Amino acid sequence: MDIEKVNSMDFGEFVDVFGSVTERCPLIAPAVRSQRPFSDLEDLEQHFFAFTDALPQSGQEGVLRCHPDLAGRELQRGELSAESQREQSAAGHTSLGAAERLWLAELNAQYRARSGFPFALAARLSDRAAVPRERARRLHCPPPQELNTALGEVKKIGRRRLADLLGSHATES
Numbered sequence: 001m002d003i004e005k006v007n008s009m010d011f012g013e014f015v016d017v018f019g020s021v022t023e024r025c026p027l028i029a030p031a032v033r034s035q036r037p038f039s040d041l042e043d044l045e046q047h048f049f050a051f052t053d054a055l056p057q058s059g060q061e062g063v064l065r066c067h068p069d070l071a072g073r074e075l076q077r078g079e080l081s082a083e084s085q086r087e088q089s090a091a092g093h094t095s096l097g098a099a100e101r102l103w104l105a106e107l108n109a110q111y112r113a114r115s116g117f118p119f120a121l122a123a124r125l126s127d128r129a130a131v132p133r134e135r136a137r138r139l140h141c142p143p144p145q146e147l148n149t150a151l152g153e154v155k156k157i158g159r160r161r162l163a164d165l166l167g168s169h170a171t172e173s
């Protein structure tokens, strides 16, 4: 998909296509569309990121709260978005044993109790072993630093989702 195509989309099409770039945050794609025209695909991506960057802390925490836990209840109940299901599956979360699931649920609960939002990590860039390791490490980071790290992960997730939609290659950061 090229930028002319993106710029020519009407509101409904744009929101349908790009509504999932940020997990379950329906406001972002409509807000980004109102910034048209985009000069290129990178410019489009930057508008998605700039929206979250410009939010007050409470809004940024809200964006994080829209994310389902990794290996959490939504996964068990089959309630993940298609994108999240694919990402969690790529990180091996759909084939965990009961003991590993309980352990991750405990780490999720500890993290959420400390930060007030779910642990966010770009699952497609991770694997089954790295997820609990990262979570245990980040549990001890100072809150402002952790908020930034978590938002960075939301960008990595969004960058890959956009690349999937646009048929382009995401960079590795």
Ligand SMILES: NC(=O)N[C@H]1NC(=O)NC1=O
Residues within 6 Å of the ligand: 023, 067, 068, 069, 070, 083, 084, 087, 088, 118, 119, 120, 121, 122, 123, 124, 157
């Ligand atoms: N909690 C969290 O990071 N969830 C997400 N990560 C990811 O790669 N997809 C998600 O839904």
